[in-house]
Amino acid sequence: MAHNIHGGHVRVTNLSKVGPLSTPQNLSFFDQFLALTPPIRTLQLFSTVGLPFPIIVATLRESLSKALQHFLPLSGKLARCAHGFEIRYDCPDEGVVFIEAECDAEFERVVGEGEAYVRAEELVPRINVRDVPMEVLAVQVTRVGEDGVAVGVAMHHVVGDGRAYWSFVKAWAEICRTGGLEARARPLVDRDVVRDSLGLSKFFFESSTSQVTKRNPPPPPDTAPATRKTFVLNRPYIQQLKQTAVANSQKTHHPLDWVSSFEAVCAHAWVSATRARRVPARASTVFNFTVDCRSLLDPALPETYFGNALKPCFVEVEACELLRDDGFARACAALHGRVREAMEGDPISDWKSWPDWAERLGDASLVGVHVVSSPKFRSYDVDFGWGKPRWIEFVPLVPDAAGTMVVADARDDEGGVQVTMVLAQAHMDEFSVLFMGGA
Secondary structure, three states, X not given: OEEEEOOEEEEOOOOOOOOXXXXXXXXXXXXHHOOOOOOEEEEEEEEOOOOOHHHHHHHHHHHHHHXXXXXXXXXXXXXXXXXXXXXXXXXXXXXXXXXXXXXXXXXXHHHHHHHHOOOHHHOOOOOOOOOOOEEOEEEEEEEEOOOEEEEEEEEOHHHOOHHHHHHHHHHHHHHHHHOOOOHHHXXXXXXXXXXXXXXXXXXXXXXXXXXHHHHXXXXXXXXXXXXXXXXXXXXXXXXXXXXXXXXHHOOOOOOOOOOOHHHHHXXXXXXXHHHHOOOOOOOEEEEEEEEEOOOOOOOOOOOOEOOOOEEEEEEEEEHHHHHOOOHHHHHHHHHHHHHHHHHOOOOOOOHHHHHHHHHHHOOOOOEEEEEEOOHHHOHHHOOOOOOOOOEEEEEOOOOOOOOEEEEEEOOOOOOOEEEEEEEEHHHHHHHHHHXXXXX
């Protein structure tokens, strides 16, 4: 292309596009460890009587764009680099996937019957976790009947843990509701605040890439297809569990003065699942969980740190320990001891054993329970401007993996919890009776 200007000759030699400076985002060793873990996926159902769906969609899209300015890593893509994985912002087809959909099901039936009526997987987007560069966030907004909307959010685990996930969703909701984000809710996204004096990023990257199949575990030994069911335990029920655990533990070698609600609920689920699955007495059974290390590191990370900061933990016992009359108290004591151990001293001193935790998740010979999420995230506090969710469905990290357990806060009961369990259909009915029948 050439132009004559007052006798001179101008020739365009190149045309390119210039965007904001987009330096790749380094990832911490916590992130590298979870790089190949399945995404975090939830479905939130809201009553939106009288609100036109196009306006809801436009408001959500605009506020999401504003939220991404604070949560920059979510707008990038996961890519490989010389030292592991990183978040890049200059990949082709940039932007977060935003899906609009419609569901002709009745909203009240979806809220009341959940999985028995509509599969949550159809209302929550999927993220590719196999090929790089890969997206780290996807959103689906679905009109449900005439009176409701479903907001499905999928986030790659490499960019953040459960606390980070819900901090983003709540920040997005706050921007949607008020137009802005208070300083207290603004995230710290700088990964350099996580010190790595041991060079663990490289170690965990190499470990994760060499154990891809173990990070995406095959279905456990339950032969029947897995099913998912959600339970709500109120505060009095949980208090009864805690009192029973303390009282019955006095007759064991590990008497307890106190147990947390988390420990009591998890122990009860572990014992109930072990009994319902008819695990042989001499077989090993494992309970897997994680501990948030933000306050345990030196220096400590602020609660607003957006990223991963999880330490893997597990407890392994013979099933006969849980099948005894005092099995619940023994399970509580085992979990209580492991949690206390994890909370004391250097939280990453046992880093060499972390890949073993991932390997155990993929070991089909071990029957157990793997718990994710926490009531402390207060997921029902999300409010886009239409009030809190009528119902939240948590899609387990591996939907078909029997033994997966999701624990969250209850919607209408302060101190209560919502538990979603994945088990073979043949075992779910008995588990339901045991789990809701007290310890």
